[in-house]
Amino acid sequence: MQNDREPVAQKKLSFIEEARRGQIVDAAAATVAELGYAQTSLARIADRAQISKGVITYHFATKDEILRLVVTQFFEQGWEFMEGRILTQDTALGQLLAWIGAELEFFAAHRTGFLAMSDIVANHRGTDGSHAFGDEFAEEIQGLTDILLGGQQDGELRAFDARSVAQIILRTVDGLLMSWATDPTCDLAEQTPVLLDFIVHAIRAESS
Amino acid sequence: MQNDREPVAQKKLSFIEEARRGQIVDAAAATVAELGYAQTSLARIADRAQISKGVITYHFATKDEILRLVVTQFFEQGWEFMEGRILTQDTALGQLLAWIGAELEFFAAHRTGFLAMSDIVANHRGTDGSHAFGDEFAEEIQGLTDILLGGQQDGELRAFDARSVAQIILRTVDGLLMSWATDPTCDLAEQTPVLLDFIVHAIRAESS
Amino acid sequence: MQNDREPVAQKKLSFIEEARRGQIVDAAAATVAELGYAQTSLARIADRAQISKGVITYHFATKDEILRLVVTQFFEQGWEFMEGRILTQDTALGQLLAWIGAELEFFAAHRTGFLAMSDIVANHRGTDGSHAFGDEFAEEIQGLTDILLGGQQDGELRAFDARSVAQIILRTVDGLLMSWATDPTCDLAEQTPVLLDFIVHAIRAESS
Amino acid sequence: MQNDREPVAQKKLSFIEEARRGQIVDAAAATVAELGYAQTSLARIADRAQISKGVITYHFATKDEILRLVVTQFFEQGWEFMEGRILTQDTALGQLLAWIGAELEFFAAHRTGFLAMSDIVANHRGTDGSHAFGDEFAEEIQGLTDILLGGQQDGELRAFDARSVAQIILRTVDGLLMSWATDPTCDLAEQTPVLLDFIVHAIRAESS
DNA sequence: CATGAATGAGAGTTCATTCAT
């Protein structure tokens, strides 16, 4: 009856178009994860997707567009998952641990995406040579900093430079994930509580 | 007539040969640091060293050999510097802080080398696609683990999985250096005590 | 049921078919005029016509067919316009000036078509590499030659090789149009009398 | 004795380097002349020169550089030849006829170069879509304009807009060469005096 | 009628490596 009932598609991409784009983005992520950024060519992506090279350039204007999508889609999915977890907590420490736990859980469940995202963020550059994803983590750092500041005001956390500590914490999480993704002997389930314990001791108020 | 019959040193490389190799390795490091691993070609290394591309392939069999030297030479120099500092300390905490302090100091003094080393370690792969420098940090982790274990036996440090914590600590140091090397607004002198304070709170025995 | 049994006109193309073909040919002409022959692709023609690339290949078998139509349609329209003007004159000099005047007037009123036609004629080639429009001007040259020969017989024009001079005159007209179409500082209204004066002095009988 | 006797080479290109560059530029000119600008690829140039495609990109940075050299070298050689001829004449009409005669003679002796130069000038564009050789003829027009102005002051030539007529004359010459180069039935030796006669009648003072 | 999808050839260019001098 209502002809405008479903305004879903924001850019009028057909179903098959979306499917192909998804397939190509996935193949790109898998290629980067396995072979590395520098070895990821359109030809290898096409090989992995078992399509011709021309299909890729038909659906995407440039290689850059594909790699950006690998990163941004992964970030969006990850943050959507994490946000829900974090908001269930009331205390700063609770939110922090929920944050880290959710991040570890999500990335652990998407090893390929994590490896690809990390590699692209670290290596992708614009034509001028500048890093293409310089500010991608800025938002994350700010969010964590706010949580830490709240915990300090509540007396839950001891005194420290919140922004710097937020960066340190994010690095430890990222580093652990990298070890796990790279080193097959690394047991994430075993390492996670060690990391959480490490962080809790580092930041909570001494009297508690 | 006679002087080229004499046995040439124990190393088979002449002085000029060594000088050239050093010049090329330095130029390679500078190129990787500035332009990134994927943009580092022999042509660009030659440009920076102001030599012809042929000189490079005369002194090195492959590009791989050059990049490996950038990494291993930097590691050797760095460890030599750090080892001296660490051995002056008696306590575990003292050795740990000396370790981190020395690492930060050395890398801060060799920004180009650090950036190049990091980029190559993260990106360089064998022809089979596997990481070329997978075990480069294993030795470091073991050394730090030993220090932590000692500290726990002495009661100086609280109970935790030493190996995992060693890895975490090394990651925070590496992450801080990366931030400093990449982000011009990052003040290393300001961040260092924050990091040390963070680590100390995380690991020392509670009663102390 | 019945109306599609009737024989469809003498031309096998429906109204909508013709409209589409005209739209595409116009878009092709505009594209060639603006971007040049070598930069004219089916994709860019489709862009300009705001249709999908598939529409073009549905209505035309090949790109060649479109470009040929740009040229031949423009020639036909131009000659139709010029012929009427020329036939109103009685003297050779009158017909010549009417010819040139009409050509300048028509092409000046169809700058895009002129540019496209010129570019395609100059560049379009068959698969063997030979010019596709070699003989397109032959008819024109013959017509002008006949006029000049008439003028010589009437004593209106001096002695010269009529065919060669016809070619020379046509080249000057074409050249002037090219200057005007290419160079925004070229004022056609100002240049036209200069050219006509030049030609008249070059060919009329000396005693006149 | 004098070590700086021959300051010939302005850009220290070796003999073999110059030879290769010349060979490639010649092959490029021949390819453009035969197949046309749009069909001229590095692969076809390499084919004609019987070298690998890589040789071309070793000696030239871009295709653009090669095509520019085809044009500028041809212009330089041509003007060098023509200048000598023109300067032997004293009168304006003499210089004009020497100019045209020399131009026809030189280009007639270098048919391939002429075709290539014309095609490249007409078609080559910068990345912004603008013609790459817009001002290449400006110098020529100015030189001829000066000669015509001199002739008018001496009373040798009648009154007309010198600059416009200079353009017209150059167009007739270029047009004749194009006809000759394109049409195998065109006899340049036969057409040249017709053109010169045409021009002389068009511009000389009536009383003469 | 119309089009989105796909394709393979070919474009210019960069590259690590080999080789003769």
Add this chain to the structure above:
DNA sequence: GATGAATGAACTCTCATTCAT
């Protein structure tokens, strides 16, 4: 020791054309 020269593979991207729907 050193280097200019050459090579062929691989790169991203554009293209005219074909085809199923």
